[in-house]
Structure formats: structure tokens, C-alpha cells
Amino acid sequence: MTCSLVSVHRVQIMPYGVAPRFLILYGSQRGQAQSIAEEISEQATEHGFLAKISCLSKGDKYNLDREHGPVVFVVSTTGDGEPPDTALKFVKKIKNKSLPGDHYSHLHYALLGLGDTNYANFCNCGKTIDKRLQELGAKHFYATGHADDGTGLEVVVDPWIEGLWEALKKAFSRMSDSNQEGTAQGEATEKSTQQGAEIQEKLDSSAVSLHLLKLGDVETQKEKAETSASESETTEPSGAPLEPALIRSVPPLSQSALNVPALPPAYLEVRLEDVPVEEESVHVLKEDFREVPVSRALHLTRDDAVKSAILVELDIADQDMPYQPGDAFDVLCPNRASEVEELLSRLGVEDQRNRCVYLQLRKDTKKKGAQVPSYIPQKCTLQYLLTWCLEIRSVPKKAFVRALVEWTQDSREKRRLQELCSREGSADYNKFVRDTNVCLLDLLQTFSSCSPPLSLLIEHLPKLQPRAYSAASSSLCHPGKVHFVFSVVEFPACAEHPERTGLCTGWLVHHVSPILQPCGTITAAKKTADCSALPKVYVRSRISNTFHLPSDPSVPxxxxxxxxxxxxxxxxxxxxxxxxxxxxxxxxxxxxxxxxxxxxxxxxxxxxxxxxxxxxxxxxxxxxxxxxxxxxxxxxxxxxxxxxxxxxxxxxxxxxxxxxxxxxxxxxxxxxxxxxxxxxxxxxxxxxxxxxxxxxxxxxxxxxxxxxxxxxxxxx
Known part of the structure; x- marks a missing residue:
């Protein structure tokens, strides 16, 4: 059966030098909203628009009071329906009751909210911003989208972005009909020949790099796809039909034409040099983390319990870390040493682990607003980078899978990765990647011909995030101490990966094992004169805005x-x-x-x-x-x-x-x-x-x- 590999869309080139410009604002807690906003920004050029992108926290980079072009918001929700940290000031600003009802009557916007239906206040931040903008006179130019991380963000995100471009065209058309400049930016958009040439250059370059291939390579790749599809096995040696898996698909997907996303532009250059590196833990301290000793650890459950629960006591007497019951503490844990070793080996750089990593932007990058990640120290070893900076356990997003295609040699493996990142392969992506918590290492072990460069990992792996644990104590009862409790998370072995424990819980139970007391121990651990003998962890306090006892103790x-x-x-x-x-x-x-x-x-x-x-x-x-x-x-x-x-x-x-x-x-x-x-x-x-x-x-x-x-x- 003949099939084509990709769907390639030609870009509509706008009139020379007048690409309509719109603003993208995002509020992100863990990087998802930012990633989606950046994807919209990248696609904008392909559709003949010029996008300006900014985080909501950077109020000096935009001015909605004077913004007359369309605005696209992408915002996540955190905690109990609260705005992400980067959107707090913006939400507080627009909630100001002194603002008149027509304050944003000039504003035309679209909003994409991210949330999780496992939580009651689904997309609450997006809904709050949406409602308040409406109250202040702003108008929708495109329907609001609510994406659910519980079922897969891409189920809503992909079609929402796809429909955005036609909505933007209509919005600019309406503005033009109302004698407003379609390129309004709050201040007049320059229409100089120089800017026009820059826009045209971006459009020309994107026109031949869209959706997987350069246009000149389409026929060659189609032939490869046809060969791959026709040669692929559809039955077991026994004659039983093959079941789909991470490594393979079955008809109809294996014989379908694919809509594959555009290749994310590379933007980092990486050098590894033999340079002495100072103690990297200093970098951790710059982010408000404090290294504190674990003064006690205790099993709260019996050995025959289905799940083990462990209490950890931290000594914070020497730290300025006040807290109330209901607050939480972030614990910064490293990636598992064995997994870092496997990744170093798989990338072929195990002998370069102690070399210093230097990052800089590629001069030829097409990525808008590209920046060297701020969470990576200017001087750190490769070992430190993979241990403390990158979330190597994270589930690769479709954009990452798409980028891995370019570094895969085997045609069948290449085709399968294309399927997993395609619109048609969304069900397979959810089943074999997202729902099974597949990580980069799992993909590299499965797709053996894939050999990505280190720069690609740094571009696509998110920052290693701390894990939050609720305080299980009161400082009135335990001055200078804080307790928290955790159960060891277990991921059973499956076809896609071996058995694993949760990243932080697995590390913690191993880290505190020298002082871990059995269930039933009621006396405090013996004090040691040598504090350095106690295990230590990096923590920072996370103050809750609401999850506290009522201020009036008479309230039940x-x-x-x-x-x-x-x-x-x-x-x-x-x-x-x-x-x-x-x-x-x-x-x-x-x-x-x-x-x-x-x-x-x-x-x-x-x-x-x-x-x-x-x-x-x-x-x-x-x-x-x-x-x-x-x-x-x-x-x-x-x-x-x-x-x-x-x-x-x-x-x-x-x-x-x-x-x-x-x-x-x-x-x-x-x-x-x-x-x-x-x-x-x-x-x-x-x-x-x-x-x-x-x-x-x-x-x-x-x-x-x-x-x-x-x-x-x-x-x-």
C-alpha cells in the first residue's frame, strides 16, 4: 500500500514588510505554558505573522493599556486553583477594583488555559483572567481553550493552535475595516525596508523547513516511507497479528500519511573543555535552597504494609525558615546516579563527564527570544549538568520526539518516532509514552539508532524541579525542626521501562537509610556531636496562601x-x-x-x-x-x-x-x-x-x- 510520510504546507507569504504583529503572554509554573507559547511564536512566522512573546511577570516588556493588536494568553494553574508564580502580579493588577469597566475595551484577545481535571479548580487561573478581562471590556477574537493535563494537553492544544491562525487573520481584517492598522503594536510598527527584508527572510526560511522536511527532500522521503510501510511486518511468526508497542505501530497508523509538526529550531551550541570547576553546590544556594541536616528518619508503617511511609525530621534551627502548619517544603533531589551513568554511556560521552560545559546561542538560530537556560551554571561539569539541572525522567514532549527523528538512522525507527509525534499518532503517544511515564533514556534504549547531541537534550529537557512535601509538624511543638512524610512511589516494570521508584522518594529513602529507624521507635534519635555525619538535603520553604487553620480558633x-x-x-x-x-x-x-x-x-x-x-x-x-x-x-x-x-x-x-x-x-x-x-x-x-x-x-x-x-x- 502506498502512503506518504508527511503533509507539507506551503506558507502564505504576506505583502512585503507588513507582517501583522500580535503579542503572546504566558504564565507558567513548570514550563508547559511557556513551551506552548514558544510553539505558537515559532508557528506564527510560518503563517505570515510576527509574534512578540513575553512572560506575564515581565511587565516592563509589554503594556496592555496601549496594546491595540491581538493578544494571546497561555496560562497554567497551580496548587488549589492558584495562578503560577509568574502570573501572580498580573492577576493582582487586573483584580484591582478601582479599574473602570472599560479599562480594556480596546483589547482583543484569545486565551488558552492549562489545567488538570484531577483537581477541582480546573484551569482556574485561566478562567479568572478570562472573566476579569471581560469585566474590564476586553473582547474575544477566538474561543477560549481549556487543556487537560489529566487526559493529555495536546488533545486541546493542537487543534486550538491550528484554529488560531484563521482567527488572527479575521481579527486583523476586522481591525483594518475599522480603520485600525493590522500591525498596531501599541506604538506604530516600523515598515522600513530593512524590517521587511528580515520578515521576508524568516518566512522564506520557514517555507522550506515546515513539517519535517525541506521541500526538495519530500519525494525522497516519501519513497523511504513507502518502503518502510510496505516492508513492515504485520504478523508474528506464529501468524497472530502484531500488537502495537512503543517500537512499532500496526495498520491503519503504520500505513497512514502523517501530519508531523515543524522541526523545533536548534538554538544552543555546546562545548566541553578541560577547565577546573569550582564547587557547583554554590549555584543551588542562589535559588533560596538551604542545605540542612536530617536529624531523624522513622518508618511509620510495618514491613508488611503495601506502601511504606517514612517520617523525616529536618533541623532548621540555624536557618531563617519560619513556617506554619499547612505550608510545604521543596526538596531538591538529584537524578538517579545509575540513570545518569546510562545516559552518559548511551550518548557516548562517559569519558567526558568531568569536563566543563560551555553553552552559547547559535548565531544562525531561528528561535525567537532564544536564551541560554538560566538554571544551568555558567561553569559546571557534564556530570553535574545531568545530575542536578535537567529532568531526565520527564516524559518527552512531542516536539522533543520530533527533534529526535533527525538523529535517528534506521528508517523504521525514524518512521515510528514520526508517528508518535504526529497528529494521527496521538493515541499511540498517550498510550506508549505519556501514560507509561516513558523518559528519554527509555526512548534511546528502544530506538537504538537514535544518537542525539548533548545540545538537543539541553534544549528540550526541562529544569529538574524540586518536590514539595507538606509540613507535618508545628514549630510551637517542635522548635527548630520541621517534619514531613512521604510514601515511596513505585512504578512497576512494563514493556516500555524497568521497575522504578519515584525520583525523590526513592532517593530520600536511600539517602536517610543510615539513620532510618524501624516502625515503633518512640525515642528521638541520639544527638551526634558531629553534624556532618548526618545526611543533608537542600530545602526551601513554600508558604501557602490559604491552607492554614482559621485565624479564629473558635471556628470548627x-x-x-x-x-x-x-x-x-x-x-x-x-x-x-x-x-x-x-x-x-x-x-x-x-x-x-x-x-x-x-x-x-x-x-x-x-x-x-x-x-x-x-x-x-x-x-x-x-x-x-x-x-x-x-x-x-x-x-x-x-x-x-x-x-x-x-x-x-x-x-x-x-x-x-x-x-x-x-x-x-x-x-x-x-x-x-x-x-x-x-x-x-x-x-x-x-x-x-x-x-x-x-x-x-x-x-x-x-x-x-x-x-x-x-x-x-x-x-x-
Whole structure:
């Protein structure tokens, strides 16, 4: 069967020197929104537009008050529906109630929000900006998009970007009809011959590099694709049909023409030199991380528990790191040494690990706004770069897969990588790459003829991100210390990769193993005169804006935290215990805790401390459930297995607390299942107790969120 490899689109060249210009603004926490904004910027040239791109935090780079051209926003959401750090100032600015209703009446915009439906406040930052811009008179020129990281951002992002270009053309046309310059920039756009030549040069270069191939190479590559498709095996030697896998596809995908994205422009040059390098850990300290000793580590679960939970105590007495219960701490962990070794070997640079890495921009790069990554020290070794700077475990984005095509020799492997990054191969990408947490090393092990240069990795691998852990203590109870709890995340072996533990949790349990105490140890670790003998970690505090106890201690609180989700509530209760000691006459509101685990005798963490809180009346009600313990056949009714079942049993009390006493509901733990189930249960409880239909109950839950009385600290 004959098939073509790619779809190549010719660029419509705009009139000489008058490429319409628009502004792209992004707010990003972990780089996804920035990456998508940069992709839009790169594609703009291909479609005959000139894009200016800026982070929302860089208010000196743009001025929406004077912006008369179209504006495209790409914004993510973090935490409990909060703006990313880079968008905080912008959101605060537009929320200013003194702004008149026509403040942005001149503004025409489109907005793409990124979120995750595993979290209740899906795309909340994007929705907040969208709503507020509308209130200030701004107008849409293109429908708002909401992309879901829970199912795959590209499902919405790709078609949204595809439709953006026609919407921009129509927007500029309308502006022209209204006697507005289609190239308005807030200040007049230069139409000089020099600028026109620059624009034309960019368009000409992109016209022959779009969608995988130079136009002159299309026929040659088509022939290769036809050969690859016709020669590909479709059955096992036994005669059974082949199943698709990371390394191979089956019809119809294997015989389809592909829409492959444009090749991301290279922008970095890398040199490795034999130059002495100073201690690189200094670079870490520049980012507000402090190196602190681990003064204690304790197993909270028995050895036969399904998941092990570990408490870590950090000594922060010598650091200026104040915190409240509900705050979190970022832990900076390195990439796994064995994986760094494998990557060095696979790239063929294991003998250059101690050489100094020098980065500079390519003089011929076509990438707009290209910058050398700021998170890479100016002088560091290759070993340090791969250990501390790059997230080598990250799932490669389609743009990265697309770039790897160019460095793959085997025609079948090349074709498969093209499929995985193509529009037609989205289902395979999700199934074999995204959903199985495939990383770069997995791809390189699978596609053995792929040999990318180091520069490509630095261009496409994101910054190694710290992992956040909720404080499980109060500084009133443990001055100079902070506790946090974690379960070791496990990724079982599959066809795409071997068995793994979570990057940070796997590293932590190994790192603290010399002082790790068994479950049941109640005495503190012996103090050592030599602090250097203790394991150390890099941490920084992450202050929560909302996840704190009410300022008025008489307000009742309901806490839902199964498993390690109970961690911040241990801090809450320690705080309340000390407050009760200091103010014995109160008043103090009721405290409810709903806790769940698998087995009462194996993983009921903090059991003794929770029972003490009940005994001294710090905790008014402790409701526990055990999902895998056998039920007692003599019980008239089965015991609740999950926290949402316990909530239903006490619906009348909880609804009364929330609606009649203006109480607070806190939920901490798993986002994908538990948090969703608790949210659905809350809607059900309100409906049953108040005789409301589901829509009215949902509105009431939304109101609790708006009032910041239904708060979540959840993760997926």
C-alpha cells in the first residue's frame, strides 16, 4: 500500500514588510505554558505573522493599556486553583477594583488555559483572567481553550493552535475595516525596508523547513516511507497479528500519511573543555535552597504494609525558615546516579563527564527570544549538568520526539518516532509514552539508532524541579525542626521501562537509610556531636496562601486526610494543642479528622499521636476506616472502607458545621480518586440534607471554594 510520510504546507507569504504583529503572554509554573507559547511564536512566522512573546511577570516588556493588536494568553494553574508564580502580579493588577469597566475595551484577545481535571479548580487561573478581562471590556477574537493535563494537553492544544491562525487573520481584517492598522503594536510598527527584508527572510526560511522536511527532500522521503510501510511486518511468526508497542505501530497508523509538526529550531551550541570547576553546590544556594541536616528518619508503617511511609525530621534551627502548619517544603533531589551513568554511556560521552560545559546561542538560530537556560551554571561539569539541572525522567514532549527523528538512522525507527509525534499518532503517544511515564533514556534504549547531541537534550529537557512535601509538624511543638512524610512511589516494570521508584522518594529513602529507624521507635534519635555525619538535603520553604487553620480558633474545622494526606493535619493539631495549653479558657471550635488506610495494624500512621489528641480533647472526633481489613461478620452493617463513606455517615454534622457555623473543610491527599470522591460526596451530602438538586449542590460547593472554606492540598 502506498502512503506518504508527511503533509507539507506551503506558507502564505504576506505583502512585503507588513507582517501583522500580535503579542503572546504566558504564565507558567513548570514550563508547559511557556513551551506552548514558544510553539505558537515559532508557528506564527510560518503563517505570515510576527509574534512578540513575553512572560506575564515581565511587565516592563509589554503594556496592555496601549496594546491595540491581538493578544494571546497561555496560562497554567497551580496548587488549589492558584495562578503560577509568574502570573501572580498580573492577576493582582487586573483584580484591582478601582479599574473602570472599560479599562480594556480596546483589547482583543484569545486565551488558552492549562489545567488538570484531577483537581477541582480546573484551569482556574485561566478562567479568572478570562472573566476579569471581560469585566474590564476586553473582547474575544477566538474561543477560549481549556487543556487537560489529566487526559493529555495536546488533545486541546493542537487543534486550538491550528484554529488560531484563521482567527488572527479575521481579527486583523476586522481591525483594518475599522480603520485600525493590522500591525498596531501599541506604538506604530516600523515598515522600513530593512524590517521587511528580515520578515521576508524568516518566512522564506520557514517555507522550506515546515513539517519535517525541506521541500526538495519530500519525494525522497516519501519513497523511504513507502518502503518502510510496505516492508513492515504485520504478523508474528506464529501468524497472530502484531500488537502495537512503543517500537512499532500496526495498520491503519503504520500505513497512514502523517501530519508531523515543524522541526523545533536548534538554538544552543555546546562545548566541553578541560577547565577546573569550582564547587557547583554554590549555584543551588542562589535559588533560596538551604542545605540542612536530617536529624531523624522513622518508618511509620510495618514491613508488611503495601506502601511504606517514612517520617523525616529536618533541623532548621540555624536557618531563617519560619513556617506554619499547612505550608510545604521543596526538596531538591538529584537524578538517579545509575540513570545518569546510562545516559552518559548511551550518548557516548562517559569519558567526558568531568569536563566543563560551555553553552552559547547559535548565531544562525531561528528561535525567537532564544536564551541560554538560566538554571544551568555558567561553569559546571557534564556530570553535574545531568545530575542536578535537567529532568531526565520527564516524559518527552512531542516536539522533543520530533527533534529526535533527525538523529535517528534506521528508517523504521525514524518512521515510528514520526508517528508518535504526529497528529494521527496521538493515541499511540498517550498510550506508549505519556501514560507509561516513558523518559528519554527509555526512548534511546528502544530506538537504538537514535544518537542525539548533548545540545538537543539541553534544549528540550526541562529544569529538574524540586518536590514539595507538606509540613507535618508545628514549630510551637517542635522548635527548630520541621517534619514531613512521604510514601515511596513505585512504578512497576512494563514493556516500555524497568521497575522504578519515584525520583525523590526513592532517593530520600536511600539517602536517610543510615539513620532510618524501624516502625515503633518512640525515642528521638541520639544527638551526634558531629553534624556532618548526618545526611543533608537542600530545602526551601513554600508558604501557602490559604491552607492554614482559621485565624479564629473558635471556628470548627473538618479535616479529610487518608494515608500520608494526614500529614498537614498533624501539624494543625499540634498547633491547636499548644494554643489550648496557652489559652485554657478557649473558646475553641470542634475539630473533626477523617482518616483512612489499608490495614489498622500495618499502616495506621500517627496512631498514638492521634489517640492522644482525642484523649486531651484537641481532636473532638476521629473517624477512621480500613479499606482492606476483613469485615466482622457479627456487625449488623458493614464498616465504611473509605473516607467518603465515613463522611456520609456524619453528613448532618458536617453540613451543619459548614453552613451554620461557617466552618472550614480541608482535604489532603490523592487527587485522581480520593479528592474527586470526597467532592462528589460533599455534593451528595448537601443535596440530601438540604433537599437540593445536584446543580444547586454544586453551586453551594463552588461558593465554599470561593469563600476559601473548602481547601485542598492534593497531588496526582
Amino acid at each position: 474545622v473538618v479535616m479529610v486526610g487518608p494515608g500520608t494526606g494526614v500529614a498537614p493535619f498533624i501539624g494543625f493539631l499540634q498547633q491547636r494543642e499548644k494554643e489550648r495549653e496557652e489559652r485554657q479558657n478557649g473558646p475553641f471550635g470542634e475539630t473533626w479528622l477523617f482518616f483512612g488506610c489499608r490495614h489498622k495494624d500495618r499502616d495506621f500512621i500517627f496512631r498514638e499521636e492521634l489517640e492522644r489528641f482525642v484523649e486531651n480533647e484537641t481532636l473532638s472526633h476521629l473517624k477512621v476506616c480500613f479499606s482492606r481489613d476483613e469485615q466482622d461478620g457479627n456487625d449488623p452493617e458493614p464498616k465504611p472502607r473509605y473516607v467518603q463513606h465515613q463522611l456520609l455517615l456524619h453528613a448532618k454534622n458536617i453540613v451543619h458545621i459548614l453552613l451554620k457555623e461557617n466552618g472550614y473543610l480541608y482535604v489532603c491527599g490523592d487527587a485522581k480518586n480520593m479528592a474527586k470522591d470526597v467532592n462528589d460526596t460533599l455534593i451528595e451530602m448537601l443535596g440530601n440534607e438540604l433537599q437540593l438538586d445536584k446543580l444547586e449542590s454544586m453551586k453551594m460547593v463552588a461558593k465554599l471554594r470561593e469563600e476559601k472554606r473548602y481547601l485542598q492540598d492534593i497531588w496526582s
